[in-house]
Amino acid sequence: MSEFYLTIIHRPEMVPEYIQKDAEQGKKEDLTRSDVLQESLDIFRTQQQIAHENGLRTTIQMTYASLFNAEAVAIAKEHHERFGDEIGSTFLGIQCKEFREKFKSKELAIWLFSMDDKRKIVAEVFDKFRDVFGFYPTSTGSYYMDAELVNYIKEKYPMVRAAVATCWEEGPKAYWNANNSWYTLMDGGPWNPWIPSKRNIHCIASDQTDDIGIVAIPHLSRDLMAVFDGPGSYYGTHPQNILRGMVFEGQELPYFQNIVDQYRAMQKYNRGYAYNMMFVGPGWMSKGGRWEADYALLLKSYRDGMAYYSELKQQGKLQDLTMSEFADVYRANRPYTRPECTLWRDILYGSRRQMFWYADPWMRFCLDMNQGGAMVDLRPYAAKLVRPCGVGTKANQDASYPFLVQSLYRAGYFTHYAGEGAVKSCKIGHAGEQVDLCTCRTLASFSEDGDTRIITLDPVTIEFADFSVQVQSIFRLAEGTGEVEIIRRVFASSNPEADISIDEYITACYGTTEYPEDLTGVRLSLTGAGVSESIDYAYQCREAEIENMQSAEALIPQVDTRLSIRTEALAAGYFREGFSFSPMYTLGIKKIIKAEGELRTWLKVAKAS
Amino acid sequence: MAQGRKGKLNYRCPRCLMREIDMDMLYDRDRDEYYCLRCSFIGDEKEIQRLNAQFRDKYRDRMIRITDF
Numbered sequence: 238m239s240e241f242y243l244t245i246i247h248r249p250e251m252v253p254e255y256i257q258k259d260a261e262q263g264k265k266e267d268l269t270r271s272d273v274l275q276e277s278l279d280i281f282r283t284q285q286q287i288a289h290e291n292g293l294r295t296t297i298q299m300t301y302a303s304l305f306n307a308e309a310v311a312i313a314k315e316h317h318e319r320f321g322d323e324i325g326s327t328f329l330g331i332q333c334k335e336f337r338e339k340f341k342s343k344e345l346a347i348w349l350f351s352m353d354d355k356r357k358i359v360a361e362v363f364d365k366f367r368d369v370f371g372f373y374p375t376s377t378g379s380y381y382m383d384a385e386l387v388n389y390i391k392e393k394y395p396m397v398r399a400a401v402a403t404c405w406e407e408g409p410k411a412y413w414n415a416n417n418s419w420y421t422l423m424d425g426g427p428w429n430p431w432i433p434s435k436r437n438i439h440c441i442a443s444d445q446t447d448d449i450g451i452v453a454i455p456h457l458s459r460d461l462m463a464v465f466d467g468p469g470s471y472y473g474t475h476p477q478n479i480l481r482g483m484v485f486e487g488q489e490l491p492y493f494q495n496i497v498d499q500y501r502a503m504q505k506y507n508r509g510y511a512y513n514m515m516f517v518g519p520g521w522m523s524k525g526g527r528w529e530a531d532y533a534l535l536l537k538s539y540r541d542g543m544a545y546y547s548e549l550k551q552q553g554k555l556q557d558l559t560m561s562e563f564a565d566v567y568r569a570n571r572p573y574t575r576p577e578c579t580l581w582r583d584i585l586y587g588s589r590r591q592m593f594w595y596a597d598p599w600m601r602f603c604l605d606m607n608q609g610g611a612m613v614d615l616r617p618y619a620a621k622l623v624r625p626c627g628v629g630t631k632a633n634q635d636a637s638y639p640f641l642v643q644s645l646y647r648a649g650y651f652t653h654y655a656g657e658g659a660v661k662s663c664k665i666g667h668a669g670e671q672v673d674l675c676t677c678r679t680l681a682s683f684s685e686d687g688d689t690r691i692i693t694l695d696p697v698t699i700e701f702a703d704f705s706v707q708v709q710s711i712f713r714l715a716e717g718t719g720e721v722e723i724i725r726r727v728f729a730s731s732n733p734e735a736d737i738s739i740d741e742y743i744t745a746c747y748g749t750t751e752y753p754e755d756l757t758g759v760r761l762s763l764t765g766a767g768v769s770e771s772i773d774y775a776y777q778c779r780e781a782e783i784e785n786m787q788s789a790e791a792l793i794p795q796v797d798t799r800l801s802i803r804t805e806a807l808a809a810g811y812f813r814e815g816f817s818f819s820p821m822y823t824l825g826i827k828k829i830i831k832a833e834g835e836l837r838t839w840l841k842v843a844k845a846s
Numbered sequence: 847m848a849q850g851r852k853g854k855l856n857y858r859c860p861r862c863l864m865r866e867i868d869m870d871m872l873y874d875r876d877r878d879e880y881y882c883l884r885c886s887f888i889g890d891e892k893e894i895q896r897l898n899a900q901f902r903d904k905y906r907d908r909m910i911r912i913t914d915f
């Protein structure tokens with residue numbers, strides 16, 4: 238039996254965000270407009286029918302508004318009986334006349350209410366659900382479910398075991414894409430299901446004591462390359478999102494099947510397991526069309542998507558599970574320390590680019606093979622930051638998990654004229670020349686050695702003025718260590734006498750958006766045999782270097798993180814403070830070799846406090 | 847000038863789309879022209895479709911079925 242699992246979710250959203258907006262044009266708001274309610278219910282019915290015609294079961298996530306609609310409730314009960322669909326609950330679609338009267342708020346995002354309101358809304362939604370169905374839901378969700386909210390739900394309703402908890406990399410890019418009016422600022426989570434930490438929903442739980450008690454599911458399965466640099470709502474297992482991104486011609490969008498197949502291929506990196514999630518809200522199948530797509534195309538694309546899943550199921554290549562069923566299956570074979578890995582390849586732009594994504598309880602990171610395996614994203618999960626969001630919190634709308642490196646928000650290799658950008662890479666030097674591996678495009682392959690995952694990059698040739706060498710990068714990820722081992726191997730030198738420097742470095746900062754944060758108070762330090770140096774960051778361009786280093790470290794109290802690099806080789810270590818036009822810090826390890834050799838280093842992120 | 851309304855399809859501004867901003871346009875019936883509230887784009891349906899086709903060009907694999915992973 239295939240371990241490619243699919244979860245399909247439908248929700249009867251009585252007042253869909255988009256349809257209501259259209260209906261309002263030229264009219265006053267009316268949450269009880271009967272044509273909107275009827276159309277929404279029709280869409281829900283159509284979605285359910287398409288799934289069932291294709292032999293697929295669904296999870297019906299009842300919105301709060303739909304609990305007051307006898308027809309929606311009757312459909313859910315009937316489909317649970319006839320098809321085995323799960324009836325769950327969602328915090329999307331809370332807005333309706335009853336909610337407005339009870340809570341006096343137009344807020345639509347559960348994670349953005351105050352904690353006090355969250356508690357009241359959870360009680361109202363869950364108790365209403367029980368009144369209607371006679372039981373409490375075992376799955377729930379929203380675009381984002383903060384840890385504080387989920388902890389509360391688990392305390393009061395321990396039967397809940399699955400939740401749609403984030404939307405992958407739906408952060409500043411989604412905000413920008415929506416004309417700065419869509420407040421789903423939630424970058425930094427895993428792209429596939431995970432067991433979250435009690436302290437922060439983005440982080441993967443370390444062990445049972447840290448386990449929040451649910452399996453979290455990301456909202457949709459996203460393109461791990463396109464969404465890193467573009468709007469999430471263009472590229473994923475959501476046919477209408479693909480239409481929004483205009484990744485189609487005429488009536489056809491093969492890209493949908495390409496994404497599904499690439500997710501299926503994740504079995505190669507994750508011990509035979511892979512996952513897909515499809516969750517199209519009714520607003521995306523409006524009879525009036527959605528942006529440039531008319532209803533006929535919206536409908537066809539949904540039918541085609543389901544038909545492909547059905548084809549895979551018939552071939553024994555897919556299992557459709559409801560959310561709670563999936564949570565059980567996932568937990569049954571998921572040690573806490575097991576990482577999620579993916580060597581993603583471009584399926585959109587026609588390049589051969591690959592990106593390797595990795596997430597475990599210590600960190601999430603991304604290596605970009607277009608930049609010689611440079612680390613372009615690094616999130617310190619080990620810090621397990623308690624970072625509540627919503628009204629009355631410091632973060633308020635910004636529910637993202639902070640990065641130390643995000644090369645698109647903070648420049649990476651290429652900067653305009655001055656300064657440095659956030660990236661982890663390596664520079665190879667000789668006689669005054671220096672080449673950054675960021676400029677050496679390559680490809681990678683994935684392998685395993687016991688519990689160590691290995692990314693091996695194809696060698697690249699570096700040409701100096703009077704000779705050339707080849708350099709190969711290898712990343713070794715030993716499960717349960719929280720460290721990344723990086724090997725830079727220099728060989729095939731055309732000059733056996735040449736001195737070659739290997740400079741392994743990380744330039745980092747911290748933040749959740751494109752804009753710089755204050756680095757004052759970050760402590761940079763070096764430790765060697767009997768010697769140490771340290772400074773407190775003050776934008777003064779200071780540098781220090783020691784021979785025979787043991788470790789270089791940045792303590793970033795703002796995100797409670799200790800970032801360190803070390804080596805067992807005889808090498809120099811250095812740190813570099815930035816300045817206001819270049820608000821970064823750099824840690825590095827340098828070694829000189831004669832013609833050929835290697836430098837092996839380890840990178841680690843840990844909780845500082 | 848006439849009141850801007852929703853057109854027969856809810857076109858986004860193709861120029862804003864190029865920078866990945868989904869910006870709904872309004873339609874001026876008198877001039878048979880769509881216009882953007884943000885970037886000053888104006889154009890008829892044909893012009894929008896021409897620019898949308900240009901937008902799609904960046905997806906070189908958009909019509910290729912990829913099965914080798």
